Each structure stands twice: as structure tokens, then as C-alpha cells.
Amino acid sequence: MFITYRYAEMSLDPRLEFTPAQLWAAVEQDIQWPWFYVQIARRDGREVVASALLLQHAHDLETIIQSQSKHAWVEQVQIVTPAHLNGHARWLMEPLKEVCLMQDDAGEKGLLFKVENDVRYSLHPQRNLEQLLLIKVLFSAESDLQRR
Template identity: 30%
Template sequence: MFISDESCMVGLPGFPGPGRTAWRMVERDPEDFWYHVRFRICEGARARFKKLMPSDPSMLAHLLSQRSTELMIEGVQVVTPPCMNGSPLERMEKLISVMVGCDKNGEYVLLHKVDSGAIYSSSLDVSDAGLLNNIRMIYDATTAAGKHFHCTNYPTSTTVTQC
């Protein structure tokens, strides 16, 4: 979850639009992962981009369900904390897949596979999908469920350069 402090609010509630508030800074729990999703929004022959930062897999799944011919996903990245990625700092990496399943104790476990081949687990005990039951894929960049689509009416090359 992202946490904000009122002293960091820019302008008034409703800026930059109805139901929205702008912030100069947000805070995060340092031991949680989060996602960075880049959308391409097609508006006629033009496109603009939006970056959203969901803080949990259910919100990521919701964003993925919003795709349409006008709203395409350009790329999905995961930001992992040091305790998950084994380094001294957070890492932002291209997400290949994320799945959820239950371990032998019935606890939910998330497995994030990134472009380097590393698999990050939300559990210290499970890093192999073979140890999970009731597995559900939330995102898979290699299947139709996760492919990056293009605007049909927006001039672009056939190759998408991802962040």
C-alpha cells in the first residue's frame, strides 16, 4: 500500500481532475513488493501513456482486466524489496509471470518470475510452483493473457520496446 502525508498534497482535492489528488511524495512499507504498469491509451490516431503502480496482485489483475483496443498494456514490472531479491536495495524488473497458489499449510503464496529468470516468492519456504496447490496465473507475458498489444490506428513499429 502507498501511504501519503497531507503536507505532500499538491493543490486541492480534485486536482488534476474529479476524484483525483496529486502528491509530491508517497511512502511504502519497505518489505512489500509492488507493480509498475505502463498503459498506452489510443485516442483516434493519437496515443498517450499512463503509468500506474498497483500495490497488490488483485489490483494488478483488475488493471489487466481493463485492457481493450483503446487501452493496451505496454509493460509490467515488479519492484521487489531487498529481503525478497537478496540485494541491498529494491529492484525493478520486467515481470514475466505472477501466479498464486496454496502451500501445504493452506497459506497463499505468490511467485513472481522476472526477465532474468529469477523467481521471487512471498514465502520463505516455497520458491517452486510444484509445491503449490490450486495455482492460478495472474499475469503471463508469454501468452495471450499477457501479450502487449498495439493500437491498430496508431502508427508504430511491430516491435514494442519495453521498459
């Protein structure tokens, strides 16, 4: 989903060359698909340092949530949705309340995203969301976000 190009790679400060990180001046998004902006906090001695991850898949978000500890935790999650999904004329970035794996009567699975004001976005082909069966909650802001 996010594409990088060698010409956009930035050089690290020579004093930091030991780090495995790579810096990019820009990345490209190749598909018009929702993605997640995830703010991570990490304890470094007495300090807490925050950074953000850009994640493509809800299952990656679920993995990050499951790997939280007293040393690293998720503080907030935003979903970034394209116009064709959110019904607006532009991309939107909104606080994510929940991600659910849903299934229809034929067994076809898809994702349902809940944001504020009871707004729901679905990647399931079934348009009548009330007829979908909840299989699993992959993320819930109420129970999964750590407030420290």
C-alpha cells in the same frame, strides 16, 4: 501501502479543477513489500498516451489485465522488490514475466513472481518452491501484454 499527506498535495492548474485527479509531490511506502509499476496506454482519438500505475497487490494487476480493451491496454509491467526478497543490497525494478498463485500440501497459498533469467521471488512461507502446486496464473507477460 502508499501513504499520502495533505501537505504534499499539489494544486492543479485552475483550468483543470474539474478533474477528479489529485497530484502529490511525494508518497510514502509504509512496508517493505513488492509492488508493480504498470505502464498503461490509452487511445485518445488518433494519439496513444501512456501513463503508469503503481499497484500494491497482484490481484489489482490481474483486474487491470482483465479490463484491457482496444482503447486502453497494458504495455509493460515491472516488479519492484525489496532487498530482503531479491537477495541484493537494494531494491530492484525488473520486467515481470509472470505472477502465480501457489499452494503447499497444507493448503496455504502464496504468490510466486518470475522475472528474467528464470529468477523467482516468493511470498509463500515454503522455501522449496518446487513442492508448491500452481493454483492460478494471475499475470503472464507473454499472453497478457498488448503490443500495438
